[in-house]
Amino acid sequence: MGHAAGSAIHMIFECCEWLGLQTECVEEYDDGLVVEVLPILDRHNDYLRICIKSEGAYIPDTFTVSDDGYTVHELELQERTLPSEFADMREDNALVVRGSEKEIPAAFWRLLRAMMSV
Numbered sequence: 261m262g263h264a265a266g267s268a269i270h271m272i273f274e275c276c277e278w279l280g281l282q283t284e285c286v287e288e289y290d291d292g293l294v295v296e297v298l299p300i301l302d303r304h305n306d307y308l309r310i311c312i313k314s315e316g317a318y319i320p321d322t323f324t325v326s327d328d329g330y331t332v333h334e335l336e337l338q339e340r341t342l343p344s345e346f347a348d349m350r351e352d353n354a355l356v357v358r359g360s361e362k363e364i365p366a367a368f369w370r371l372l373r374a375m376m377s378v
Contacts, residue, residue, distance in 0.1 A: 334378040346374040
């Protein structure tokens, strides 16, 4: 695991631990994308997944955390819209938050709240 991605993953693990959640699985890909499966079930009894990637090549010390389109897809299936408090997170068909190492815990929590609102 690359250093930058490793620090982002470590921060997410700490957030999960603080929330009393034990992460189930982490998948790492060659392009630096890390997918973490959270022990939170959606309405279909599937685990929520988040994607974390370092934007270091483009924006130093910045990380992107995304739901990879899960939330918007679920809302469309239910013929509902994204709550306005999360509307600024939408990029195309995914919810995305960006931040530095210090900002990632709050960004992760906001993304998780948006995903759980479905």
